[in-house]
Amino acid sequence: MTEPLSFEKSRESLPGPRLPAAGLPGVDPAQVIPRARLRRNRPHLPRLSEPEVMRHFTRLAAMNYSISKNFYPLGSCTMKYNPVTNEVAASLPGFAYLHPYQPEETVQGALELMWDLERALCEIVGVDRMCLQPAAGAHGEWTGLRMIQAFHEDRGEDRSEVIVPDSAHGTNPASAALCGFKVVEVRSDAGGRVSLPDLESKLSPRTAALMLTNPNTLGLFEKEILEVADLVHSVGAKLYYDGANLNALMGICRPGDMGFDVVHLNLHKTFTTPHGGGGPGAGPVGVMKDLEQFLPRPTLERENGHFKLDFERPRSIGRVRSFYGNFGMLVRALTYILAMGADGLSQASEDAVLSANYLRTRLEGALEFPHDGPCKHEFVASARNLTAQGIHATDLAKGLLERGFYAPTIYFPLIVPEAVMVEPTETESKATLDAFTEAVLEIVQLAQTDPERLQAEPTSLPVGRLDEVAAARHPVLRWRPPAQD
């Protein structure tokens, strides 16, 4: 059952709340707004009573699926539970009621929090400095690449190419292209890792950087990362770390020690700040010493126990975000780091890897596994074994929705046919992982015995199978009243 739009429920006869006259002199809009910009008709706003509005949105909220409701096995996009402690800290009046234009002297506590977070993140990933401004992961990628570009330009080198693996997150080539680089793809070898011979053939004096996720999107650790770093550095290029999969490594090993020069993080993935529609995100980006002078300004400095924003940075690539970035997210991330402690963060990564390997092992035999385990915090299976019955990864995903779970990532990474990518994260209990396993096994069984029933699922949700093809070919982006005017 679906919920009609508030516009569809609107009735002329239903009065909204009636406000008393304000008792203030009004201004005729025609006096202050150019005639061409004035509306001729009143806007068609829905007219509903307060309880109707309340019920409308509550019903919509009840249809929503979130990590607060059940398990969220979305691979390559760490969807961690967001601890309530984070919200308590972020709503402390001293943080929540700050104004971005307040003078520096009156926000020393907030600046100290940013300083502490920068130090903590630098220690976790092994870089020298960090910029907290970027508003999301892709924004961090772009910022990191701009610094690499500035570094090469500063040395008078013309480097126009960025290399990305064929298993990369789509944002990597997109950020590189947005920065004006030509994107060059490097192949994965049969083991699912960067092919060193292919990388060697793609590296040249034109290479500005190699962008890498480690563990990669197949959930596999790039075991030859030190050799990769040497190869990249030997042609004068920089190695970029996409932090999307840091959840496998916290407190275990550090990108900086692996030879990465630039590292971006997703606080909304690894550090439990809200994700997606619950955002906004935060994508801090860290650099090694030789790139520090190109960091966005202002940087945060400490002088005699006083925190100050430093704008005097002539080689900076400039500001990348207004004010202080998404400050509320910074509060939540530091709260998480301090609540967990160093031991807690390592334990989280170990548990995330353990959960993934437990699920992977339980699903062996039911699905195909194109790459050998063990995996890190996520794994990629293939539903290719079901295609003989006319069942595809998408049917498996729809079957999981029917059984009360969110669907895993499907059809990514592109190098695995019928890909099903699962990342359970550290907070899920064995009981939850077992329930998910049972659901997958039941679906695989149904694929053999009654594929047509599976193809008709979900049947118990507000909507069944949506026509994705029609939606993409003929998108209807605006509601219009039915033939009224």
Add this chain to the structure above:
Amino acid sequence: MAERRYTESHEWVSVEGKVATVGVTDFAQSQLGDVVFLELPRAGLQVQAGDAFGVIESVKAASDLYSPVAGKVVEVNDRLTQQPELVNKDPYGEGWLVKVELSNGVGDGLLDEAAYKKLTGGRAE
């Protein structure tokens, strides 16, 4: 129709006189699933063999399209704007993408039918 040659990135090319017709293979369309959008170049674009000349998007994924040959794009299949499904229905016929006026011949790097079939595990047709 002249003999088709193939790329490892799943484009096909067929040459008549100085003009090469380029499309994606049946294997490519079957792997992509329903094509929903194509970003194609304008006539006049100069391409080198291996250059990306457009984007193909399905409900599953978006991929670059790579030119198998060098030359100038002289014609673009405008029908695909309204009917991207032609790529699924008839990838070697009505679903062609662009016509390229060759600057040289066709390079040696392309695969013949047998080699392409081998690449795709016998699933080319």
